[in-house]
Amino acid sequence: xxxxxxxxxxxxxxxxxxxxxxxxxxxxxxxxxxxxxxxxxxxxxxxxxxxxxxxxxxxxxxxxxxxxxxxxxxxxxxxxxxxxxxxxxxxxxxxxxxxxxxxxxxxxxxxxxxxxxxxxxxxxxxxxxxxxxxxxxxxxxxxxxxxxxxxxxxxxxxxxxxxxxxxxx
Numbered sequence: 434x435x436x437x438x439x440x441x442x443x444x445x446x447x448x449x450x451x452x453x454x455x456x457x458x459x460x461x462x463x464x465x466x467x468x469x470x471x472x473x474x475x476x477x478x479x480x481x482x483x484x485x486x487x488x489x490x491x492x493x494x495x496x497x498x499x500x501x502x503x504x505x506x507x508x509x510x511x512x513x514x515x516x517x518x519x520x521x522x523x524x525x526x527x528x529x530x531x532x533x534x535x536x537x538x539x540x541x542x543x544x545x546x547x548x549x550x551x552x553x554x555x556x557x558x559x560x561x562x563x564x565x566x567x568x569x570x571x572x573x574x575x576x577x578x579x580x581x582x583x584x585x586x587x588x589x590x591x592x593x594x595x596x597x598x599x600x601x602x
Contacts, residue, residue, distance in 0.1 A: 435460075435461065435463075435464050435465070436460075436464060436465045436466070436467065437458050437459075437460050437464070437465075437466045437467070438466075438467045438468075438469065439456075439458065439466065439467070439468050439469075440469060440470070440471040441468055441469065441470050441471075441477040441479070442470045442471045442472050442473055442477075443471055444456065445477075466481070478494075478495050478496045479493065479494075479495040480493065480494045480495070480496075481493040481494075499571045500571065501571050501572060501573055502570075502571065502572075503570075503571050504568055504569065504570055504571075505568070505569045505571070506544065506566050506567070506568045506569070507566060507567055507569075508564065508565070508566040509528065509530045509561065509563065509564075509565070509566075509567070510530075510563050510564055511530065511563065512530050512531055512532050512563055513530055514527065514528070514529055514530075515527075515528040515529075515530065516528065517547075517549075517554070517567075517569065519549065519553070519554075522551060522552075522553070524552070524553035524554060525554075526547060526549075526553075526554040526557070526558065526559060527558045527559070528558075528559045528560075528561065528567055529558070529559070529560045529561070530561055530562070530563055530565075531560070531561075531562055531563070532562065532563050533562045533563070539562060540565075541562070541564040541565050543565065544565065544566040544567065544568045545559050545560075545561055545565065545566070545567050545568065546568050546570060547559055547567055547568065547569050547570070548569075548570050548572050549569045549570060549571055549572060550572040550573050551573045
C-alpha cells in the first residue's frame with residue numbers, strides 16, 4: 434500500500450492489559466504511515482518494528498529520537514498560542530492559530546514547514562489558521578542515544594495557551 438492511516442484512539446479498544454496493541458500493517462518501500470487520534474484526548478506512543486527474516490528491529494519509537502530527515506506534523510484546530518520547544522537547546526517556536534476571516538482565502542491542505550535544528554527553528558514563528566498543519570523537519574542527526582526529539586502536548590497554565598515539548602538531540 435502507498436499509504437496506511439491508523440487511528441490510535443480506535444486501536445486503544447484492542448489493547449492488552451499493559452496497553453499495547455500489536456497489528457500487522459504492510460507499507461511498501463517509499464510508502465507512508467499516518468497516525469492520528471480520531472476522537473477524544475489521550476497520550477499515545479507508536480513503536481514500529483521490522484520483522485522480516487525472523488528477527489525484530491525497531492525502526493521507529495515515537496517516545497525517542499526523531500532521525501534527521503524525518504517529519505512530524507501537528508494539525509491545530511483550536512485558536513490560541515502554542516509553543517514547540519527543543520528541550521535540549523531550549524529553543525522554542527511560537528505557533529499562533531487564528532480563525533479564518535470571512536471572505537479570507539482559506540486552504541487547510543497547505544501546511545507550514547518549519548526546520549528544527551541545533552540552532553533553533555526556521556522560520557522563528559508560525560502563524561496558521563485553524564485546521565492547518567505545522568510540519569517539523571528534523572535537520573540534525575542524533576548526537577547520542579541519551580538525547581531525543583519528539584513532540585509532547587502539554588496544557589499551559591494560562592487559558593488559550595498551550596505548550597509542546599520537542600526534546601532535542
